[in-house]
Each structure stands twice: as structure tokens, then as C-alpha cells.
Amino acid sequence: MARNIPDKPSLEGLEEKWNRHWESRGTYRFDRSKTRDQVYAIDTPPPTVSGSLHMGSVFGYVQTDTHARYRRMAGKEVFYPMGWDDNGLPTERRVQNFYGVRCDPSLPYDPDFVPPTEAQDPPVSISRRNFIELCHGLTEEDEKVFENIWRTMGLSVDWTQTYATIDDHTRRTSQQAFLNNLVRGEAYSQEAPVLWDIDFQTAVAQAELEDRERPGTYHRVAFHRPDGAAVHIETTRPELICSCVALVAHPGDERHRGLIGTTVLTPLFGVEVPVVAHELADPEKGTGVAMICTFGDTTDVTWWRELDLPTRAVIQRDGRLQEETPDWLEGDGAAAYGEIAGLYANQARRKMTELLSAAGNLVGEPREIVHPVKFYERGERPLEIVTSRQWYIRNGGREDDLRKELLERGEHLRWVPDFMGVRYRHWVEGLNGDWLISRQRFFGVAIPLWYPVLDTGDVDYESPIVPSSEQLPVDPGSDVPTGYAESQRGRPGGFVGELDIMDTWATSSLTPQIAGHWVDDPDLWERVFPMDLRPQGPEIIRTWLFSSLLRSHFEHNGLPWHTATINGWILDPDRKKMSKSKGNVVTPMPLIEEYGAEAVRYWACNGRPGVDTAVDFGVMKIGRRLAIKILNASRFALGFTTADVDPQAIAEPIDRSMLAGLAGTVATATEAFERYDYARALEVTEKSFWGFTDDYVELVKSRAYEGGPAAASAHAALQLAVGAYLRLFAPFLPFVTEEVWSWWREGSVHRMPWPTVAELESHAGDGPVLEAVALVLAEVRRVKSEARRSMRAAVGIVEVSGEPDVLDAVRLAETDLVNTANAAGIEYLEGEFAVRAELAESDE
RNA sequence: GGGCGUUUAGCUCAGUUGGCUAGAGCACUGCCCUUACAAGGCAGGGGUCGGCGGUUCGAGUCCGUCAACGCCCACCA
Numbered sequence: 001m002a003r004n005i006p007d008k009p010s011l012e013g014l015e016e017k018w019n020r021h022w023e024s025r026g027t028y029r030f031d032r033s034k035t036r037d038q039v040y041a042i043d044t045p046p047p048t049v050s051g052s053l054h055m056g057s058v059f060g061y062v063q064t065d066t067h068a069r070y071r072r073m074a075g076k077e078v079f080y081p082m083g084w085d086d087n088g089l090p091t092e093r094r095v096q097n098f099y100g101v102r103c104d105p106s107l108p109y110d111p112d113f114v115p116p117t118e119a120q121d122p123p124v125s126i127s128r129r130n131f132i133e134l135c136h137g138l139t140e141e142d143e144k145v146f147e148n149i150w151r152t153m154g155l156s157v158d159w160t161q162t163y164a165t166i167d168d169h170t171r172r173t174s175q176q177a178f179l180n181n182l183v184r185g186e187a188y189s190q191e192a193p194v195l196w197d198i199d200f201q202t203a204v205a206q207a208e209l210e211d212r213e214r215p216g217t218y219h220r221v222a223f224h225r226p227d228g229a230a231v232h233i234e235t236t237r238p239e240l241i242c243s244c245v246a247l248v249a250h251p252g253d254e255r256h257r258g259l260i261g262t263t264v265l266t267p268l269f270g271v272e273v274p275v276v277a278h279e280l281a282d283p284e285k286g287t288g289v290a291m292i293c294t295f296g297d298t299t300d301v302t303w304w305r306e307l308d309l310p311t312r313a314v315i316q317r318d319g320r321l322q323e324e325t326p327d328w329l330e331g332d333g334a335a336a337y338g339e340i341a342g343l344y345a346n347q348a349r350r351k352m353t354e355l356l357s358a359a360g361n362l363v364g365e366p367r368e369i370v371h372p373v374k375f376y377e378r379g380e381r382p383l384e385i386v387t388s389r390q391w392y393i394r395n396g397g398r399e400d401d402l403r404k405e406l407l408e409r410g411e412h413l414r415w416v417p418d419f420m421g422v423r424y425r426h427w428v429e430g431l432n433g434d435w436l437i438s439r440q441r442f443f444g445v446a447i448p449l450w451y452p453v454l455d456t457g458d459v460d461y462e463s464p465i466v467p468s469s470e471q472l473p474v475d476p477g478s479d480v481p482t483g484y485a486e487s488q489r490g491r492p493g494g495f496v497g498e499l500d501i502m503d504t505w506a507t508s509s510l511t512p513q514i515a516g517h518w519v520d521d522p523d524l525w526e527r528v529f530p531m532d533l534r535p536q537g538p539e540i541i542r543t544w545l546f547s548s549l550l551r552s553h554f555e556h557n558g559l560p561w562h563t564a565t566i567n568g569w570i571l572d573p574d575r576k577k578m579s580k581s582k583g584n585v586v587t588p589m590p591l592i593e594e595y596g597a598e599a600v601r602y603w604a605c606n607g608r609p610g611v612d613t614a615v616d617f618g619v620m621k622i623g624r625r626l627a628i629k630i631l632n633a634s635r636f637a638l639g640f641t642t643a644d645v646d647p648q649a650i651a652e653p654i655d656r657s658m659l660a661g662l663a664g665t666v667a668t669a670t671e672a673f674e675r676y677d678y679a680r681a682l683e684v685t686e687k688s689f690w691g692f693t694d695d696y697v698e699l700v701k702s703r704a705y706e707g708g709p710a711a712a713s714a715h716a717a718l719q720l721a722v723g724a725y726l727r728l729f730a731p732f733l734p735f736v737t738e739e740v741w742s743w744w745r746e747g748s749v750h751r752m753p754w755p756t757v758a759e760l761e762s763h764a765g766d767g768p769v770l771e772a773v774a775l776v777l778a779e780v781r782r783v784k785s786e787a788r789r790s791m792r793a794a795v796g797i798v799e800v801s802g803e804p805d806v807l808d809a810v811r812l813a814e815t816d817l818v819n820t821a822n823a824a825g826i827e828y829l830e831g832e833f834a835v836r837a838e839l840a841e842s843d844e
Numbered sequence: 845g846g847g848c849g850u851u852u853a854g855c856u857c858a859g860u861u862g863g864c865u866a867g868a869g870c871a872c873u874g875c876c877c878u879u880a881c882a883a884g885g886c887a888g889g890g891g892u893c894g895g896c897g898g899u900u901c902g903a904g905u906c907c908g909u910c911a912a913c914g915c916c917c918a919c920c921a
Contacts, residue, residue, distance in 0.1 A: 009880095211918075218921090235921055248921090280919060290921040299919040373920050382920080422848060423916060430917060538915075569915070606857080612849085612914070616856055618870045621883085629881070636880030672860090683858070687868080697880080705879095778887090785875060785887035792878050 003642055003744045009631035011624070014735040015597050019151050021738075027748050028156040031077050032524055040076035041531035042068060043512045043561055044157070045544070046083030046165055049142040050090035053149050055615055056537070056570035058588045062604035063567055064535040065155045066678040069731035071532075072156065073754040074673075079528045081161035081515040082150065086139035087170075088504035089200070089378060092443045095134045100124060103131040103442045105477075105499070128442050128477070135443045139164070149588060153597050154734040156750065163514050165507050166445070171473035173514045174507040175448040177555060178437075179466060181393055186554050187437075189391045189461060193294075193301045194436060196386045197376040198319030202440040203390050204376045204383060205503060206397075206433060207543045211372035214382070218286065220363040221356060223247065223264040223273075231264050231275070232363055234286030236371065238356060239321070239348035240293035242269050242329065242337055245309045249289045251277035256289055267361035268352075269333035276307050295385035298374070298432075315384045321348050345384070389461060391438040391447060391500065395550055397431030409549055413564055416676040417610035420538065420566040427542040435547070437506040444501030448474045450481045457492045465495060469519075509547035512560045531561040538566050538610070565676055569612040586615050598733045599623035605732050608679045626686065627736040630729060633693045634740040637718035640704050644744075645716040650763045652703075652710060653812035655717035657769035658696045662688065662721055663760040669728055670754065678731070685728040692721060695774040702819035710815075720763060724755040772809035773817050776800055779835035780821045787839055794840040795823045801834040 022028060042064065047057050072078045096102060100120030107127040115134055116124065126134075143164065150157060163170055181187035194203040216236040223231045233247060244266050249256035259275045266273060280299055281290055292303045294311045303309065312328055314321045323342045325334045339355060340348040356362040373382045396403030406428050415421035438447060450465040465481040467474045476497030480486050488494025513519070516528045530552070536544060545564060552560035572586060591600050595617070602623020607613035650656060665688040672680035697718070704714040722740070730737040730749045741749035776798070784793050798821060800810055807828045810817065814826055823837070 211920085214920085216920075233921075237921080282919085282921080286921060292921085297920045299921070302919070371920055372918080417849095419848065426847060426917060432919090542916085571914090608858085610849090611857095614856070616870090618856065622869060625881095625883075628883075632881040632884090634880085639880075668860095675860090677860085679858090680860075683868090693880085694885085698878095701880095781886055782888090788875050790876055790878065791886060792876085 003638060005635050005639055005743045009635055009739070011596050011598070011627055011631070011736065014739050015152050015154065015592075018735050018738050019154075022156075022748070022750075023159070025748070027750055028072075028078075028080065028158050030079050030158045030161060032527060034077040034527065036527050036529075038077050039079055039527055040068075040071040041079040041516070041528040041533070041561075042081075043515065043531045043534045043548075044080065044082055045536050046085040046163075046508065046511065047146060048090050049084045049086045049139045049146060050094050052585075052587045053146060054570075055586045055588055055591075058153060058600065059570050059604045059607060059613065060535060060537060060567035061150065061155060062153060062601045063607070063609070063678055064533070064565070065153075065157075065601075066605060066681075066731040067533060067535075067565070067673070067676065068156050069734065069750060070673045070678075070681075070754065072750065073727065073730065073752060074670075075753065078156070079161070079516075079531075080157050081163065082147075082155075082157045082159065083162065083511060083515065084139065084143045084146065084164040085504070085508060086135070086143070087165040087444050087507060089441065089443075091135050091139055092131075092441065095131065095138055095443075096123065098138060099134060101126050101131065101134065103128055105442065131442055136166070139166075149592075152592055153588070154601060156734070161515065165504070165514075166443070168473055169517075169520070170507060170510075170514050171445045173510055173519050174445045174502065175467075175472045175474065176469060176519050177510055177513065177551060178502065178506070179448060179469075181554060182464075182466070184554065187391060187393050189389055189438075189464075191387065191389045193304075193385045193387045194390055195298070195374065195376075195383045196317060196388075197379045197381075198317065198384055199379060199381055200376065200441070201317060203388065203436055203438065204379075205436040205505075206431065207435075207505065207546075208377050209374050209383075210377045212375050213370050214373040216369050216371050216373070217353075218367040218369055219353060219356070220287070220367075221267060221291075222361045222363055223266060223291075225262065225264050230363075231259060231289060232287045233289045233291045235291050235296075236369070237293070237296045237345075237349065238352040239340060239343075239345055240296045240314075241266055241291065241352065241356075242271075242321075242326065242333075242340070243293040243296070243312045243314050244269075244271065244273055244291050245294055245304065245312055246273050246292045246307065247275045247289050248278050248281045248292050248303060248307075249275065250279065250281040250283045253281070253283045253288050255283075259289070266333075268336040268355055268359060269329055270331070271328060271333060276303075276309075278303055278307060298385070301385060311387065313387060315345060315386060317386055317388075319381065319384055320344050390436050391502075392434040393437050393506070393550070395431060395435040395546075396428060397433045397435070403428060403431070406546075406550065406553060409553055409559055413549070413559055414562055416563060416565040420541065420564070420610060423538065423541045424546065427546060435503075435506075435550070437503045438500040439503050440499070441501055444504060445473070445507050446475050446477070447498045447500050447502055448472065448476065449498040450476050450484075450495045451498065453488075453490065453492055453494050453496055455492050459496055464498075472519075505543050505547045508544055509551045511548065512552070513555070530556070530559055532563060534561040534564045536564065536566060538569065541566065563676065566610050568607055568610050571612060571614040591617075591620065595620040595624050596627065598627045598735055601732060601734075602626060602682075605678055605682045609677055623733075626689075627733055629693060630689075630725075630733065630736050630740060633689075633697065634722050634726070634743070637697065637722050638744055640711075640718070641715050645712055645719060647716050647720055647763050649709065649712040649716045650720070652700075652713040652717075652816075653766035653769045653809075654696075654699060654773060654816055655713050656764050656766045657771075657809075657813075658692065659717060659720060659760050660764035660766070661770060662692070662724055663757045663764050666724065666728065666755045666760065667757050670756075673731075681728075682732050685725070685732075689725055689729075691774070692725070695777060696721075696770055699770075699773060699777065699813065699816045699820050703816055717763070720760070724760065727752055727755045766812065767805070767809055769809045769812050772802075772806050773813045775833070776810055776817060776835050777820060780823070780837045783837045783839070789839060792822055795821060795837045796840050797825045797827050798823045799827045799829060799834075799836040801829040801831040801836075803833070804830060806833060 102123040104125040105128045109129040410424045599620040603619045668684045669681040700714040726737045
């Protein structure tokens, strides 16, 4: 094809130009005629669609894109979908704040509802369906914005393969998988104490917990034995003395051996409770005797379950102590309870402290401490523990066999970097209960069940009514189970719909099944599953990665992917963790505008796999400079000719030497990509390329301007090298490489075969000629630079000392060296390597 | 309390199985408007490789230990 090289190549507008082109040509469209062994499938993380995109996302997605592009060029058909995580609390919150609304599921749907144009204060209450419509509306807008950013960043995603975690297909997939779990006994419901967020009004799973250091106060409280002797305990939650069901001490603790098996009376309330023994009681803490309440913390739950203690709960779902006097209190105890009834836990705590003190049950001064307290990761107040009926999926937290199987799955997964596998192992080993998947929220995938209402009016939770696969997705709140009529909802002999939705991870854990259309396209499914790659962040190994592996283990008895790449954490330019609360979040768009998409990509590709990386504008500048260099160097190298020169013309030793070095670069870069080390592949390519432009191109410049076979050799070598470099850079810098490719080649560089050693080696050889000559040239340049002269300044005879093989190598490129150095000639001396050059008297 | 990671030039980072005077870019200094590129090129100064101890002919690299920082996990009495 004729060469069409611009005079003044530029990066401006390349993103838009090539994105349009790729879209119209379907460059990245998945060819579903390919079979599984020909396909490379990526389980792309669906970014949370909640406002602006974070640099951390850009970082990871660009790194993944380099793998997608490499694999595509290396001969695989790449299945590279994109999902949007628009399901769950972030979206709910965003809608609440954006419009100033709150969901009240008891309200009827208002078909004429018009969303407020600005946030309302106080919030307007709307029905669940209206609320969900607002969620959909807002996320659709956000998804467009996100897609635009990803396209601008040059992700080679197949944009016809998208999904949203709340769309019908996803809900159907999620509900089907849940029903399969139910049938196989992997999902079950249970009435049990759960960690509860009193603000979000929902149960919370272990994976969503975090400990936060909070100030607290140790109160030393006296309980009394029937003979009046005091037994001291320490507690940070004296408001729960009314919920006390026992005291506990370690069985080996000599100090309290006599107490075990006796009973004591609780202060103020006068409830008789046993003193029991349990290994978890820590003799080092407090007095060595602890109060067991239902429920102050998760240890209480353990004790309650293992010691078969009664339940005396007073904390309600709103975080207040119940109004009515508990039935286990009477007399003075009931009166004492009246003082704290209806209060929030922290208010009741202060009140109890006063009461205990007044009654002489508080020993010494309360002691201020800082201790870890469990929070929902998105929550603002400590979690409480309430008893409720919830749905669970088994995850090995209560079964050693399953736990072992899951640990073994983790061993078979390839982790990049490999130490990330340790985090998975620790998580699985540390699980202490099954996966709680039900949430008492509004915007999410409904648990697809109804329950019969018995003639007595009681709901029979043990016999759920299950929809057929064809009915999915269902909304049990508005859909009616087969065999019933809407009029029977909530009536004796009728049914009720399950109100809870599923945890967001219960759906996200199925991204391979969603993207691969497990439920409705078996033909596609068998071409892409199990997938090759799961790229993701380190902080969601315990959630997304683990739960995906679990679902695949149950559903397909195998791993969902062969490899998991875990990207590093992103820090702001001052190496602080970026977070919204610190206000130091850097967003990509302004950077793309300032430095260009390729510069931002270059920065992301410079972060080593799994290594925390700071946002660094300096690195982006280098990336921009590299992209410009590719334009200019290619323009120069290709500009000597108007059509391809036969590679057979490559005969000059230095040309062959350059190509030998390039073949080595190809080998190293390929090997690095196979190890998922994109950063190494870029590094060696870049280093090789700068040597190519700084030394090789300078050395052959004068020859290339002349005619004849020697020039033809240079022309062909330049062209061969540019062809290889463009492909080596293509995974990193997709726009500029495509631009240059289009000057002289048909088709997209991104669908070209990855460069191979084989294609270069027949034109390569002759030993380290280029290396040797480059060393001499560097010395000559240094002489000129120290003399503060132009690089064009003439020098006299250059004396090169060296081993015979080095001298031979230099001789093979003598003409190029003499011309480039503007030297009178070369003199060769055997000996240690040295170069002597003197400037000519005058080069005026 | 446990685990993982990091610590190399003023800054941001490479350094792949231990091997010749430890590399790059930015920043700094000097020179060059050389016909691909001045949003460039050429060259230069700058490092007790976190501390201590060990293995080895040889350690930035392996082992032990300590420290700082970051992340993850942990039964809140």
C-alpha cells in the first residue's frame, strides 16, 4: 500500500479518530465461531456506577487491557465483556442524596411520579417501585459516562457484550443460581442472631465487616452471690446487664474455680444467672470473669450457642432498648428497666452507669480505653446483634470438608502476584460462619421465593414456594406464585412474597455466568467457560473472588478461571491512600485531557503487577514523550521509501545486528507477557526502542540518504524494525501505534500477529556490532559534549582500543560510524577498551 | 495479637535463577535550534541498596533479627 505519512504527526485527536474507526470496523468484536481452546476469556470487574471513576479503576483496567491486546495478537479470540455494578447500596445512597428521596416499601406505586429536579430536604417518601425506577434512571446516565471514559482510555472491550448487575438477564442468572443452591441444600434460611446495621436497617455479612478503633469505658461491676459475696466483672456495655444470661470464666483459671457451677444475681435487676466455664474466656482480660449478654458481641453469640444459654434480647433493630419491660424482669428489676427503656444503647449506657454507681455496684472509677468495634464497612454506628430469619449460603465457615475443598481450589488458581493467594487462604481459614446473603434493602436482586400462609395466619418459612426457571426473573413483592391469585397475598391459605433482596456479592459472584450467558446461551457458554482471567483489586479477594470461586465450585465443580491477577493499590501523588473523605481523589478525565490517554495508560503500565503505585504526573509526561517519539521516529524511518523494500536486501552487519537485538527484545517481552508481567514487557520494549532511535537510527541516517544496496539494507531494516516495535507497543499505546500502522499497512495493528523471533532471525546476526559501535559513538559524543561543541563537529582519526572481536565488530560498521561521528577515520589498537578522539582544528 | 507487602539517587521506581565499576526517568548542571523529533537531542554530577548479624570466593539479590510505613485478618468482656 502507498505510504501516507503526515508531515507533522501529532497525538491530538487520535483517541476519537481511532475509537470511531474501531467501533465501525468491530475491531474488538468477539467472534463466537471460535472454540474454547481458541478463546481467551476475561471476567472483567464491573465497576460500581456511583459517580466518578477513580484512578484506581483506571490503573487496573488498563493493565488488564494490555493482556487482552497481547492475547488477541498472540492468536486468541478475546472475550472481553464489560459490566456495570449498579446494584446495591451505593446506588441507593446516591439516589437518596441526588433527589432527596427515601424508599418506603409500604407506599403504593405512583405512575405519575416525577423525580424532583433538585435534592429535597426533608426527603420525600416514595414507593419501592418508584425508588427503583430512579435508581435505573441515574445509573443509565452514569453508565454512558463510564463507557465514554473507558473508550477514551482505549480499552479493547467488546461493547456489544455488556451487562448490568440489575438488568433482567443478570437477575434471572442470579435467581437461577440461588434456586440451584437451594435445591442442592447449599442455601438455607435460619432464625439466628446476625450483625445488624441500625442505620441501614439491614443484616451484614462477615465479608462486609471492618473493625474500627473506638473509645470505650471499662466499668467494673459487682454481681452478688446468694450469700452476698461480690463477683466482679468488667464491661464496656453496662446497658446490657439486663440482657445478661451468665457469667463466664476460663476453666483453667484457679481464681474462679469455685465460682463455676454456682449462680449470681445481676445488679439492679436481680436476675439469677449461672457462672459457666469456656475456653474463650480470657483470664488476662478484666477480672477474668466476663458477662455473657444476648447479645453484646460475636463472642456472646458463640457462648450462647455453645453453652446453650437462654435468649434475653432487648436491643431492637433501630438500636434502641425495647419499650416494654422484658418478661424475665420483675419488681425492682422491672423498675430499673423503666429507667432505660426506649433509650439508644449509648444513652442507656450512661444511665446505667449512674444507676450502678448510686446503688454502689460500680467499683472504682470507670477506665477509658480504646478498643476495636465492629462496623459495617459503609456504616457510621457500631453494629448491634439482633435475631432474625435470614438466608445463608454454605461457604465452609461451619464445615471443614467444604473449607478444605475451597482451599484446594485456591491452590489450583494461578495467582499474579503469587503471594496474593495467601490472602485468600487466610480468609477461608478464618471464616467463622456461613455466608449471609439476605439484605433488608430495596435496590437489588430479589430472593425469588414466596411462603405459604397457613390457615392460622402464620407464615410457613420452612416450605418456600419456588418459581420455575421460565418465570425468572421474579419480584415476589409484585409477582404471584403459580396456583395463587394476587388477592391471596398475605391471607390465611394464601402466600407472602419474600421481601429481602440478595447481597450484592450474591449476584456479582456470578459475573462469569452472567457475561457468558450460562442461563440462556449454552453455545456461547461452552466457548468461554471456564474463563482465563479474573483481574481485580486486592481488597475484594475476600468478597468477589472468594464468592465467585464458591459459586463456581457448587455450580460447575471447578474453578471459574485459571488465573487471577491482583492489581496494586493506588496512592495519591503524596503516597497517601486516596479516599473521598480525605478529598485527595484524583479522577482520570482531567489527566487524559492534559497528558492524553496513552500517557495515562503508560503510567498504569509502569506500575508493577500487584505493587502499590502513586499517581505520578512525571511518569505520564514520559509516556506522552514516548508516544510522540514513536510518531516521529516512525515517520523518519518509513519516509526514505515509498513502498516496502524486500527484507532480503538487509545485508549490512549493523542492520543485522540491530535486528538480532530486536529479536531478543521480542523474546523477553513475550516471555514477560506470558507471566502476566506487562510492566516488564513495556520496560524492555521501551529500552530497546530508545536505543534504536538514539543509536541505530543516528548511525544509519547518512547511509539511508544515499542510494544503492547499502541504503536499501537500511531501509528494509528500518521498516522491519518499525513493524515490530509498533506491534510490541500496541498493547500499551493503542492509539499511536494504530495511527502509524495506518500510514503504511492495511488493517488494524491490534489484529496483527504478535511479533516473533522467527520473523526477525533470518535477517539478524553478525554479533554485537551495534552495541560495539554505540559504545564508540557514545565516547565521541562525550568528547564533543565536554568540549562544548556541536554533535556535528568534525573529529580527527578516532582511536579505538579493544579486544579483537570488538574491533572486528566496529570494523563491520566503520563507514556508518565515521559518517555519524564526522570523523576523519578509525584506527584500531588491540588492548583494553578505550576510545580516543580529538576534535579537528576547525570545522568552520 | 496474627499474616502479607514495601524500604535502592532529592523524587517516583527497575534490578527476573547471587557474579564484572548498582540502572532509568523526573529534578539539577552544561552543551547543541544536527535536514524525525526544541512539549527535542547529547553529555554530566548525585547512592554506606532501612539497621544489625550470618551463609558464600562473591550479597541490593539468600537466611536470621530489629525498625519504619502500608494493607489484610482477629472473640467489642
